[in-house]
Structures are given as C-alpha cells and as structure tokens.
Amino acid sequence: MTLKELGIGKSAVIQKVGGEGALRQHILDMGLIPGAEITMVKFAPLGDPMELRINSYELTLRLADAETIEVSEIAKAGEDAAFDKEKEMEHPGLGEGGKYHSRADEHPLPEGTILTFALAGNQNSGKTTLFNQLTGANQHVGNFPGVTVDRKDGAIRGHEATLVTDLPGIYSMSPYSSEELVTRDFVLDKHPHGIINIVDATNIEWNLYLTM
Numbered sequence: 545m546t547l548k549e550l551g552i553g554k555s556a557v558i559q560k561v562g563g564e565g566a567l568r569q570h571i572l573d574m575g576l577i578p579g580a581e582i583t584m585v586k587f588a589p590l591g592d593p594m595e596l597r598i599n600s601y602e603l604t605l606r607l608a609d610a611e612t613i614e615v616s617e618i619a620k621a622g623e624d625a626a627f628d629k630e631k632e633m634e635h636p637g638l639g640e641g642g643k644y645h646s647r648a649d650e651h652p653l654p655e656g657t658i659l660t661f662a663l664a665g666n667q668n669s670g671k672t673t674l675f676n677q678l679t680g681a682n683q684h685v686g687n688f689p690g691v692t693v694d695r696k697d698g699a700i701r702g703h704e705a706t707l708v709t710d711l712p713g714i715y716s717m718s719p720y721s722s723e724e725l726v727t728r729d730f731v732l733d734k735h736p737h738g739i740i741n742i743v744d745a746t747n748i749e750w751n752l753y754l755t756m
Contacts, residue, residue: 545617547610548594550584555618557581562612570720574603575750576613601747653737660707662731665742666751667713672696674742675710693726709736716754 550556558580561571575598576582585595585602593604653659663671675683675696683698696710711730712723719725731739743751 545615547582547584547596547605547613547615548607550582550615550617552584552586555581555583556615557618558613558615560614562614563609566718566720567609568612569718570715571605571609571613573715573718573720573753574598575601575715575753576605581618582615598750601750656705658705658707659703659738660734660736661709661738661740662734662736663708663710663740663742664714664727664731664754666715666744666754669713669742669744669751671710671713671742674740675708678708688726688730691722691726693723714754 547556547558558576558578560578561568561576563571580598583597585597587594588604592607594607594610595602595604663675665671675698678700679698680701682701683696686695686697687693688695693712698708698710700706700708709730711727714724714727717728717731719728730736741755743755745751
C-alpha cells in the first residue's frame, strides 16, 4: 500500500520511494528512505497535507507525494525492514591518547591569513546557538549575493583573524530549496578552511546523512 493509505496512529516501514527529479530527491533527503520507520500522526483539517513522525521528527507531506511512497505496516514488515550494516571502521582518535596534528608536519597557512569556518547542519540542529557562543557581539547579518537568504558572519571572540559563517540548514548536498542551494554552493565554491558540521545526537542517523 502507499503512505497515503496509512491510518492515523499506524506505523509502517518504507519499501519504495517513487516519483522523479528534485522533488523525489528532497523526499529522500528528509529521511523518507527505504527501511525507515514512520508513524502517521494526523491530517490537516482539509485533509491535505498529512503529518508524519520519523526519527523523532515531525514533518508534513502532501497527499500527492505520499501516494508515490510504498510502505508495509509494521506488523507485516518482517524482514523487509532489515538492512545491511556497514562494516565498522576504526576511529582516527585525533586528540586522544597523544594523537594530534603537528603544524610543522602539515601545510601551515601564511601568517596573517584569516581562517574561515562554515557552520553546516540540518535545520534546528543548533548551528545558530553555536555561532552566537563563538562570536558574541562580533557578528553581522547581510544577504548572500543575488538572493534574499540571510548570511550571518562573525569573528570568534578573542581571535580577530577568523571568520565564521552560519549557513542555512541543509539536509544533503542535493539541494531543493534556495536556502539549501546557497549552503551547498558556499561549501563547494568558497572553500572555507574548516567546515564545522553540527549534528543532533538525538537523531543521529538522519543528521549523519548530510555528514556522509
């Protein structure tokens, strides 16, 4: 059956995501992928859109899009919900047990270079909170060139030769909205010296989709 047919309060496992193009990719980026468990919460007063819960998140989806998603109710899902686990990888352990980067052995930047950092992560993951803690009053707001999307920049307190940019929330490197497009282009084209990826540990699987 399709997600559109799932009853209120019922849970299911996604089997297949149909559709095509950017909209299908955006649905996948939101975590609606094969093997994901979802719960139907309610319909809007006029019946469209529907509200779902996935990985402790709640999101809305149009009925026309829900009709392209095939699901199996939890009681019938059985082995369909299973997926192969990736092989475990050894953690590099930098910063632990005496492991660290040595500036002399790396490729140090010339003295006086402004170090640029980008804060990237899902929406509501805590990027702006960290940005405010890092920069304090040393911040300013403008727009990214050519769009009305807000751009927040600031220097780290006590380190004037730095520039931190708080990027709009993004679910993956396949953007759907103008905000996500701005973030993707900034990361790929501006080449910040460091990308700080903020991850919500209470929804680790969904957040790590962007990380990967």
